[in-house]
Structure formats: C-alpha cells, structure tokens
Amino acid sequence: SLEHNSNFIRTIIKGDLESGKHNKVITRFPPEPNGYLHIGHAKSIIINFGLADDFNGRTNLRFDDTNPLKEDQEYVDAIQEDVKWLGYEWDDLRYASDYFEEMYQRAVLLINKGKAYVDDLNQEQIREYRGTLTEPGKESPYRNRSAEENLSLFERMKNGEFQNGDKVLRAKIDMTSPNLNMRDPVIYRISHATHHNTGDQWCIYPMYAFAHPLEDAIEDVTHSLCTTEFEDQRPLYNWVVQECEMESQPQQIEFGRLNLTNTVMSKRKLKLLVDEGITDGWDDPRMPTISGLRRKGFTPEAIREFVKETGVSKGSGAVDEAMLEHYVREDLKLKSPRTMGVLRPLKVVITNYPEGESEMLEAEINPENPEMGMRQVPFSREIYIEQDDFMEDPPKKYFRLFPGNEVRLKHAYFIKCHDVIKDDEGNVVEIHCTYDPETKSGTGFTGRKVKGTIHWVDANSAIPAEFRLYEPLVLDEVMKAAEEEGEDKMFLDYINPNSIEIIKGYIEPNMENVQPQDKFQFFRHGYFNVDPKHTAPGNIVFNRIVSLKSSFKL
Numbered sequence: 001s002l003e004h005n006s007n008f009i010r011t012i013i014k015g016d017l018e019s020g021k022h023n024k025v026i027t028r029f030p031p032e033p034n035g036y037l038h039i040g041h042a043k044s045i046i047i048n049f050g051l052a053d054d055f056n057g058r059t060n061l062r063f064d065d066t067n068p069l070k071e072d073q074e075y076v077d078a079i080q081e082d083v084k085w086l087g088y089e090w091d092d093l094r095y096a097s098d099y100f101e102e103m104y105q106r107a108v109l110l111i112n113k114g115k116a117y118v119d120d121l122n123q124e125q126i127r128e129y130r131g132t133l134t135e136p137g138k139e140s141p142y143r144n145r146s147a148e149e150n151l152s153l154f155e156r157m158k159n160g161e162f163q164n165g166d167k168v169l170r171a172k173i174d175m176t177s178p179n180l181n182m183r184d185p186v187i188y189r190i191s192h193a194t195h196h197n198t199g200d201q202w203c204i205y206p207m208y209a210f211a212h213p214l215e216d217a218i219e220d221v222t223h224s225l226c227t228t229e230f231e232d233q234r235p236l237y238n239w240v241v242q243e244c245e246m247e248s249q250p251q252q253i254e255f256g257r258l259n260l261t262n263t264v265m266s267k268r269k270l271k272l273l274v275d276e277g278i279t280d281g282w283d284d285p286r287m288p289t290i291s292g293l294r295r296k297g298f299t300p301e302a303i304r305e306f307v308k309e310t311g312v313s314k315g316s317g318a319v320d321e322a323m324l325e326h327y328v329r330e331d332l333k334l335k336s337p338r339t340m341g342v343l344r345p346l347k348v349v350i351t352n353y354p355e356g357e358s359e360m361l362e363a364e365i366n367p368e369n370p371e372m373g374m375r376q377v378p379f380s381r382e383i384y385i386e387q388d389d390f391m392e393d394p395p396k397k398y399f400r401l402f403p404g405n406e407v408r409l410k411h412a413y414f415i416k417c418h419d420v421i422k423d424d425e426g427n428v429v430e431i432h433c434t435y436d437p438e439t440k441s442g443t444g445f446t447g448r449k450v451k452g453t454i455h456w457v458d459a460n461s462a463i464p465a466e467f468r469l470y471e472p473l474v475l476d477e478v479m480k481a482a483e484e485e486g487e488d489k490m491f492l493d494y495i496n497p498n499s500i501e502i503i504k505g506y507i508e509p510n511m512e513n514v515q516p517q518d519k520f521q522f523f524r525h526g527y528f529n530v531d532p533k534h535t536a537p538g539n540i541v542f543n544r545i546v547s548l549k550s551s552f553k554l
C-alpha cells in the first residue's frame with residue numbers, strides 16, 4: 001500500500017470517488033512484451049496495483065502488443081513471472097491484440113465521420129509536412145479523399161493489397177495545432193509480420209497513440225497512469241476516446257519516470273547488451289531488470305520499499321543506486337543467516353593444535369536475531385584466512401595478522417603468527433601460528449585484548465565455492481566524459497571492464513545443502529545470493545548482492 005505516501009494521484013482518485021464521477025477504481029499495468037521488465041517498471045507496477053488496492057479497486061495486466069516485429073512470447077512469460085514475484089496479482093490478464101477487430105471498427109467509424117483518411121505520403125514526407133514548433137504543418141494532398149474512397153482503401157490495406165509503407169491511416173485533426181501530436185497523427189500502418197498472438201490474421205496494426213486510449217476505454221480503466229513523456233499526447237488520447245465514441249472515458253495522469261545512477265534502463269539498450277553477448281542474458285545480475293535483481297539477490301520487499309521511498313512526484317531525476325542497496329541491507333539484516341567464507345584463501349597451520357584432531361565450535365546464526373539459533377563450525381589444525389588479512393611487513397594501524405602479532409579468529413581462538421612459508425618466487429604460501437586454548441570464544445576470557453578479528457574456515461572440511469563480485473556495467477562519469485568529448489559512439493563502447501570478478505574460495509561445511517536464491521551475510525564481505533543459473537551439484541556459486549558498508553544516508 002502507498003498509504004504512507006500521500007500523493008497527487010491518490011488525491012485525484014479520492015476526489016473522483018467522493019464526487020461520484022466513479023464508483024470503483026480500475027487501473028492497468030500495460031507493458032509492451034518487447035523485453036524484460038526493469039526497476040523503472042516496478043514503479044509503474046507499484047503505483048498501478050498499489051493505488052487500486054488502496055481503494056479496493058481492480059488492476060489489469062495488459063500486454064500492449066501492437067508491434068509484432070519486436071514482441072515475443074518469451075517476454076510475455078517473463079513479465080508475468082516478474083509481476084507475481086514483486087508481490088502483485090492482476091484481476092484480468094488482457095492482450096491489446098484481442099481488441100484488433102474492435103480497433104479496426106473504431107477506425108472505420110472515424111473514416112465515416114470524416115475524421116480519418118488514408119495517406120499515400122511516405123514516412124519522410126509525412127515528417128516534412130508536419131512542420132515544427134515554430135512552423136505550422138502542411139496538409140497532405142490526400143487529406144480530402146472522400147469517406148467512400150478512404151473506406152475502400154483502408155479495407156484494401158487490411159486485405160494485404162499494399163506493401164509495408166505504401167499507405168497509412170491518419171487521424172484528421174489540425175495541421176496547424178501548436179501540439180505536434182495533433183497534426184494528423186498516423187493511427188494505422190501496414191506491417192506484413194506474424195504476430196505472437198494473432199498470427200497472420202492482420203497486416204495492418206494500430207499505432208500506440210490510437211490503440212492505448214481504446215484499450216483503456218474497452219477495459220473501463222478509470223485512471224490511466226503513465227510516465228510524463230506522454231503528457232503532450234494527452235489531448236490526442238482524449239480526442240481518440242471522444243471521436244471513437246467510447247462509452248468509458250478514462251483519465252490519463254502522468255508521473256515521473258524512475259531512473260537510477262550508473263545504469264542504462266531503456267529496453268532497447270538492455271536488449272543490445274543481451275544480443276551483443278555483453279551480459280549473461282536478461283537476468284544477468286548486473287542488469288537493472290527485475291529478473292537480474294532477483295538473480296543478484298534483491299528481494300521484492302527491498303524493491304517495493306525503495307520505490308515507495310522515491311515517491312510518485314512528476315520529477316524524474318536519477319536516484320542513487322546506493323539507496324536501492326540500502327533497502328536490501330535493511331531487509332536482509334534480520335532475515336539472512338550469518339556465515340564465514342574465505343574468498344582468496346591463504347593456508348594457516350596452527351602448530352600447537354594436536355594433529356588429526358578437530359572440534360565443533362558454536363556460533364550464533366544471526367546475533368541481531370537470536371531466534372535463528374546456533375550453528376556448528378568445525379575447527380582444526382589447518383584453516384584458511386583471507387590473503388589480505390596477513391601482511392609480512394604491515395603499515396602502522398594494520399591490526400590483522402603479521403609476524404609476532406595476535407588476532408582473534410571469529411567464533412574461535414586467538415592465534416599468533418610465528419613463521420612465514422614462501423615459494424621460490426618469494427610469495428607467501430602458508431603461515432604458521434600458535435593458538436591459545438584459554439581464549440576460546442564464549443568462555444569469557446578477559447586476560448588480554450587483541451585489536452583485530454578475522455574470519456576463517458576449516459581447511460579439512462570447507463567446501464569450495466565460487467564468488468561473483470559485481471560493479472556497475474556503465475558508470476555515469478564515464479558516459480558523461482564521453483558525451484563531453486562530443487563522442488557519439490554507442491554506450492556499448494563504454495562498458496565497465498571490471499563489472500564482474502569471479503573468484504574461487506571456501507565456505508563453512510554446514511552450507512552443503514544451500515538452495516538457489518538462499519541468501520547469507522558473509523562476515524565482513526556482505527550479502528550474497530546462491531545463483532540459480534550456475535549453481536550445480538558440487539559447484540555452489542554466490543552472487544554478491546551488496547557489501548556491508550554504505551555511504552548512503554536517508
């Protein structure tokens with residue numbers, strides 16, 4: 001519910017119910033099935049479903065599938081999965097293509113009323129004739145064809161007698177209107193293409209500006225909520241509803257698009273990333289798609305809270321990606337088990353620990369949520385720590401392990417380094433330490449203090465695992481610098497080469513049976529999700545969702 005975010009759309013709806021203009025609210029979420037949904041769509045979903053829910057109304061999921069060349073069943077399926085995963089249930093599932101016959105009849109009605117005509121000008125000529133903001137448009141020489149001739153030509157268009165681009169149907173409105181959208185917009189075009197729903201039944205397809213208001217009216221949508229780039233189309237939207245003599249009169253209301261820093265968001269660009277093989281599909285964890293965020297490990301709760309916090313205003317500045325990360329940390333903090341994983345292992349031999357022996361140590365599963373209970377962590381003579389938790393020659397203020405220094409092993413003992421083993425090239429390959437049995441975690445030892453606590457896993461029982469660390473695919477500063485240089489190269493030339501790092505490490509043996517999409521907080525490393533695509537028996541793959549620290553402040 002958007003209850004806590006009173007916003008201007010809610011005020012309009014409330015007024016319409018109070019005045020009796022409507023007695024129920026119907027909204028729709030109308031994606032075109034030409035790609036996967038992204039985080040921007042989540043805003044539209046939350047507004048449309050959330051507002052209707054608040055007023056006990058209804059929301060349709062409607063596929064705005066009027067452009068057969070770009071649409072595909074794969075997208076239809078993925079969109080449904082993503083809407084459900086975000087936590088929303090549609091009342092009716094609709095396809096704009098189911099209304100093609102009715103739309104055709106409404107176009108015939110316009111022709112009969114002298115409000116539409118078949119034009120033979122080509123696309124380029126139509127653009128030229130349209131004029132500009134400072135220059136009125138010119139009428140097409142075909143504008144004054146008789147209704148009879150138009151009806152016959154439109155029917156022949158439908159029957160497939162012309163090639164793509166030979167003719168279009170245009171609304172006859174006003175070539176001198178200050179609003180360019182009203183200068184006789186094209187409402188039907190010829191496209192000999194197979195449609196994912198209607199097959200080869202049609203070779204003419206309605207344009208968005210004509211189809212959308214009709215779809216809304218057919219479904220008795222009361223409030224048609226869309227993004228601000230459609231503001232200039234509102235007069236045309238109303239014209240279509242009026243002149244097509246629709247019984248229902250939906251009201252279009254615009255809100256600001258949601259944009260994020262350090263990402264690309266348009267479906268066209270996202271599709272390029274997929275088609276060029278730059279990402280591992282639409283659900284690559286670096287994608288701002290709902291499926292990508294899901295695979296990376298974001299939760300529906302985090303996405304919903306984030307979107308609600310960004311609000312419903314008309315503005316559309318880019319929101320800091322750090323804010324989205326803030327919400328996933330908040331959501332996972334109490335829910336996800338804590339564990340230890342070593343991403344870049346360095347072997348430590350504890351020389352005074354009896355050979356061949358081991359013990360089980362107790363550790364809280366989540367100290368911030370004691371109800372989650374305890375876990376068992378094995379400990380023995382050989383363990384792994386992180387390579388960068390040891391330095392042979394440390395700078396001042398380095399409180400981790402170095403020769404002669406003592407640190408705490410989380411949930412275990414103090415250890416002190418006394419020897420460094422190197423290979424022929426001088427690389428540290430192993431370090432030798434002693435441990436102090438008196439310092440066992442949980443015994444209340446207070447004899448002396450150490451400044452560093454590091455994590456570890458037992459070398460004998462640890463499970464190998466793969467960790468995938470991510471950075472943004474595109475960086476705003478790089479894109480901006482490219483633009484300033486006047487570069488008009490594709491954004492594909494500016495992909496961050498470090499956007500993914502794959503490393504092999506170890507995890508606690510009690511994680512043997514983790515399942516795809518399980519989420520954990522790895523001590524000091526952040527939150528991770530078990531990747532559902534690459535995880536296989538004997539090969540657990542973790543995607544880092546976020547690191548632990550954030551510079552973001554609400």
Ligand code: ATP
Pocket residue numbers: 029030031032033039040041043044225226227256257258259265266267268
């Ligand atoms: P894109 O430009 O990314 O391809 P689109 O607007 O063409 O997106 P549609 O499938 O037509 O995508 O979108 C369905 C609904 O989602 C529309 O009502 C649209 O206004 C809304 N929507 C799309 N992108 C955003 C966004 N970034 N923020 C808020 N709403 C959005």
Ligand code: MG
Pocket residue numbers: 032
């Ligand atoms: Mg669209």
Ligand code: MG
Pocket residue numbers: 032267
């Ligand atoms: Mg689009």
